[in-house]
Amino acid sequence: MKANGASALLLFAAAGQAAVLPERAVATCTHDSALELFELFQVVAKPFCSQYTRAPTHTVPAFAARWSKVPGKISSACMCLNGGKPTAVASSAAIATATSSKAVIASVTIASSSDASSAILTPTPTSSTAVVASATPASSSEVVPTIPTPAADLCYVTAYSAIAAATAACTAITLDNITVPGNSTIDMSKLKTGTKVTFKGTTFWEYFDANYPFIKVGGTDLEITAAEGAILDGNGQSWWDGLGSNGGMKKPNHFIELTKVLGSSSVHDIYIQNYPVHCFTITNSAGLDVHHITLNNSAGYAPNERSNGLAASHNSDGFDLASSNDTTVRDSVVINQDDCVAVTSGNNIIVNNMYCNGSHGLSIGSVGGKSNNNVTNISFTNSVVLNAENGARIKSNSNTTGFISNILFENIRVENISIYGIDIQQDYLNGGPTGSPTNGVIIRDIKIRNVTGTVTEEGRNYYILCGAGSCKNITINDVDISGGGKPSACNFQTNGNFDCDGKFY
Structure with a gap:
């Protein structure tokens, strides 16, 4: 449809209203990954749940931070801990605040100069927190789609073999559903200054009988993060033998090595599970802020056929720091065996x-x-x-x-x-x-x-x-x-x- 400036504003307003007035869901007790963490930390989760109101001013503890934008999951976990009784129902204002992060990207195609007052407006739901308008000149009779540039394709990586080219050329990199071959490292040790890397989907490491790092990171003013729902799966079960780095099978000793990460850098909002031995190794770095990380090696508590009755995972340190200055590790969850x-x-x-x-x-x-x-x-x-x-x-x-x-x-x-x-x-x-x-x-x-x-x-x-x-x-x-x-x-x-x-x- 065509719309003048006033109509466009009305359409934006309608989209915004739809975002803040969703249908209210009835809270239920659901057995899921959120409940798993709440049960592990129930000594502090129960007091939290007794006061939880889903109000925007209520601080969400680190073990629940992964679901801070999905309050229904927190309510469900709290209900389960509370013997199936619902927690306090959110007010409409609280729901509006909790859901206002669901905004609209509007693609606005501006007509030719003879019809400059008209526009094509297409709202698309997204998880972004902003409203973004992209304007593309067009004739009055047709809409010209935006064509991705080669550089954009290069920076959106869907295969391990394309990572090296992206890290050499790009400062905004997405790694989407990457399967990493055995004995291979996601090498980001020489990122350009100011680079942001986002993991998306499931990143999975295939087995190989050797000691090598899974991820290497280095550079200045970096941001390493993950999209909502992304999982980095280290496939630790393929290596776990109850001995960790003390012997037995050869194993990848470090999941992620942060070396000479400088300036004002951050690693945040990443979920890692089943890492083989040590997870984060931070060395010779400064000015680094690591936060909202979940390390879940709970699958390694049980013995396996190689561990002689011991927990299968061993030496599974969460965060090891050495020769680093002015660094923060905060607001994170570690479920491990070291x-x-x-x-x-x-x-x-x-x-x-x-x-x-x-x-x-x-x-x-x-x-x-x-x-x-x-x-x-x-x-x-x-x-x-x-x-x-x-x-x-x-x-x-x-x-x-x-x-x-x-x-x-x-x-x-x-x-x-x-x-x-x-x-x-x-x-x-x-x-x-x-x-x-x-x-x-x-x-x-x-x-x-x-x-x-x-x-x-x-x-x-x-x-x-x-x-x-x-x-x-x-x-x-x-x-x-x-x-x-x-x-x-x-x-x-x-x-x-x-x-x-x-x-x-």
Whole structure:
């Protein structure tokens, strides 16, 4: 149809009205991926659900962030946790806000100068948050379609073989439903400054008997993200044998390597499942913001035919950071079988609002015996660690040197911890404790505040094992961890109101 300027505005208004007044769906209890995460984190999900109103001002926790634009999924999961009873019904204003992200792209073809007041207006629903008008000159009798340029085709990649050309030429790259051949890497280590890469659909890695990275990223002012519903599937079941990087089958040791990622870069809104061993390895980077990531290796909890009764997945660290500065990891979920986040070297790193399940906890270390052994100005805050071996941990390697300073653990909830609720120890050798601490790594200016929760009968609430003279100025206040069947033990007298369950020695 043809429309003058006023008619076009009316059509835009009608489309906008349709977007903010959808048919209201009745909430139901649906067993889906959202419910799976809510059940894993139910110790915090239930209190959240009891207050959830779908109001735009209500903060959605990291474990639910993937569905922040699909409030029906959150309502469904909350209903299931609530015994099938519905949560509060949203007001029409809340629904309008929640659905206003569904906007309209309007393709406007401007007529020739003899009929410049007329236009062809075609609204198309999209998940974008903007209204975009593209104007293309045309004759008064026909509409000329927009023809994609070769550059646009080059940058929209649907086959692994085309990735190299796209990364060499483009700054806006889409990787759509890529199947990665065995022993092959999505190499984005030399991206142009300012490049944005978006994963779309399912990216899947085929099996090969070798150790190689799945993804490599490097460059300045980068954005690595994924479209809604996209999945990066590492096919870890093909490699898992219960040994991880400690032996057994050859395995791809790192899922994604971020090396020399600089400027103001971000990696965000990505869902990764079934990665073979370690997931994120961040080295020699600065100015990086990693957020809204879900790492789901829950399939690796069960033994398989190669793991001799052990969990099939092993050494499945979520985020490992080394020699990096001014970096943030936040608002993310890690379901795995090793460290949730581990910092082995670096300065000014913030880890905030993490939800960790089945991990080895939030860790500094192990430190010592590496090319860089300085860890300074690191904070772990506002996080939840469930069903893990450790809660908050600092560890250094025996007979090595290093420097750990100005570390903060604050507002950490730990539940069902099997070894140590809070742990500082200096006796690691070949990946395990010896019981005999050494003092080559200095640990000083440590603050631990408001860490609370439970430990299992097999674990200890608190454990501090410092070398002679190597721990200084450790302050612990307002911690409350209980349930450990083994007595706490602390060989260093800390500052603050912490008493190590009366087990200082």
